[in-house]
Amino acid sequence: MERKQYTAYRSRIINPLSSSRASDIRDGLLIVDKVGCIVFCGSYADAKNLKLKLKIIDLRQYLLIPGLIDCHLHLPQLDCRGKHGETLLDWLKRYIFPAEAAFKDPKIVDDVGKRFFKKLILNGTTTASIYVTVHSSATDHAFKLAKQCGIRAIIGKVMMDQNVPEELVENTKDSLRESEKLAAKWHNSCSGRLRYAFTPRFVPTCSKLLLKEIGNLASQSDTYIQSHIAETREENANVKKIYPEYTDYFSIFEDTGTVGPKTILGHAIYLSDSEFKRMAASKTKIAHCPTSNLFLKSGKFPFFKAEKAGVFLGLGTDVGAGTSMCLFSEMRHADYTQPDQWVDPVKGFYLATLGGAAALSMGNEIGNFKHGKWADFIVLDIRKIDYHYKLSDLTTDEVLSLLMYRGTGAVVKFTYVSGKKLDVDSLKLFRRAVGY
Ligand SMILES: [Zn+2]
Structure with a gap:
């Protein structure tokens, strides 16, 4: 018998087209080739004309949407979630730096790392941009786990050569050399599924020399840069003290050559109009992390100002300041944190x-x-929100609204990357031992 060349998933499919439009195919078919690429997405009736040999998987009781994308989170901070009572700089000192220092122990890295990736899969995250710690071995292990579980990820070793506790401070040259080695080993590996990000934590913990060299290395190797910017007023004042020669925060990134389309900056709450404009012009991206901003009482991200300036925005859970790995939660909090205007469900979905x-x-x-x-x-079971709901009775707007305002990881039935179903047990942990 001839082997089927294509796998087709028959389901209701909601597909984002722009920040204000999504298509909804009630009886849809998503056809995937052997490599894991999309060959067709449309109605089941139209697919018949293609005359392809299909292996059809019937998912008609479920909803199929693109995998969720987490633009900013920290692997070593998984168990730091919900540690309250401090704002950013004291929270880092009290909880985060000790948790990250513990990552010199490979057993801790393996334990936290496995649970971390498993939770991403359970929450329907198919792509994540991840900070590890200053440890090369921990970062290398994070890549190995990502390779093993099949997720798509940008991962980076944190770089810090000043203003941090002794056990985390790096020698500038060593930090660069180790990062370069990891980038050479992992960037674009697994058919491009895994990529490298030079990861200077944030400006206060990085010397100008470190930032400049990162700018050079990243542009030579076409890798990413991820960092934080303007998360709290206290941090901005701190940066002004450390680098008084700069007129504003973003100009430090500009001067060190660390801006550009592959630079993703977390938070960006306290920036001027001019900084947003320059960010947009340089195509530098923002990872907006609303639950984290609420948890640390960092302040309100000027969402519509950034959007109007033309900056590309993605959402980040920012675990561990974010308390969950669920992107549906970030969608609703992106709206809740804007008191005067709606971030509507189509935009949240986008x-x-x-x-x-x-x-x-x-x-x-x-x-x-x-x-x-x-x-x-990802394949979603809307009845996990409430058994009262019947998917076929709901309009597009009702479905997206339910996902945005009431969605949790429990809705996610299956998670696929490159056409391959991710197996939560590939990391050798019992599913029931791992909550969302
Ligand atoms: Zn962060």
Whole structure:
């Protein structure tokens, strides 16, 4: 018997097209080739004309959407979630730096790392941009786990050569050399599924020399840069004290050559109009992390100002300041944190999918079901929100609204990356031992 060349998923499919439009195919078919790329997304009736040999998987009781994209989170901070009572700089000192220092122990890295990736899969995250710690071995292990579990990820070793506790401070040259080695080993590995990000934590912990060298290395190797910017007023004042020669925060990134389409900056709460404009002009991206901003009482991200300036925005859970790994939660909090205007469900859906892909410079590869993109998608059971709901009775707006305001990881039935179903047990942990 001839082997089927294509796998087709028959389901209701909601597909983001822009920040204000999504298509909804009631009886849809997503056809995926052997490599894991999308060949067709449309109605089941139209697919018949293609005359392809299909292995059809019937998912008609479920909903199929693109995989969720988390543009900013910290692997070593998994167990730091919910440690309250401090704002950013004291929270880092009291909880985060000790947790990150513990990552010199490979057993801790393995334990936290496995649970971390498993939770991403359970929450329907198919792509994540991840900070590890200053430890090369921990970062290398994070890449190995990501390779093993099949997720798409940008991962980086944190770089810090000043203003941090002794056990975490790096020698500038060693930090650069080790990062370069990791980038050479992992960037674009696994058919481009894994990528490297030079990861200077934030300006206060980085010398100008370190930032400049990162700018050089990243542009030579076409890798990413991820960092934080303007998360709290106290941090901005601190930066002003350390680097008084600069007129504003963003100009430090500009001067050190660390801006550009592959730079993703977390938070960006306290920036001027001019800084947002320059960010947009340089195509530097923002990872907006609303639950984290609420948890640390950092302040309100000027969402509409950034959007109007033309900056690409994605969402980040920012675990561990974010308390969950669920992008549906970030969608609703992106709205809740704007008291005067709505971030509506279509826009929320876009931010967690196609918008996130654009923020990670992967808009041509993932984020929706355009022909030729990787088949990264999740299968959702809307009844897990409430058994009262019948998917076929709900309009597009009602479905997206339910996901945005009431969605949790429990809704996610299956998670696929490059057409391959991710197995939560590939990391050798019992599913029931791992909550969301
Ligand atoms: Zn962060």
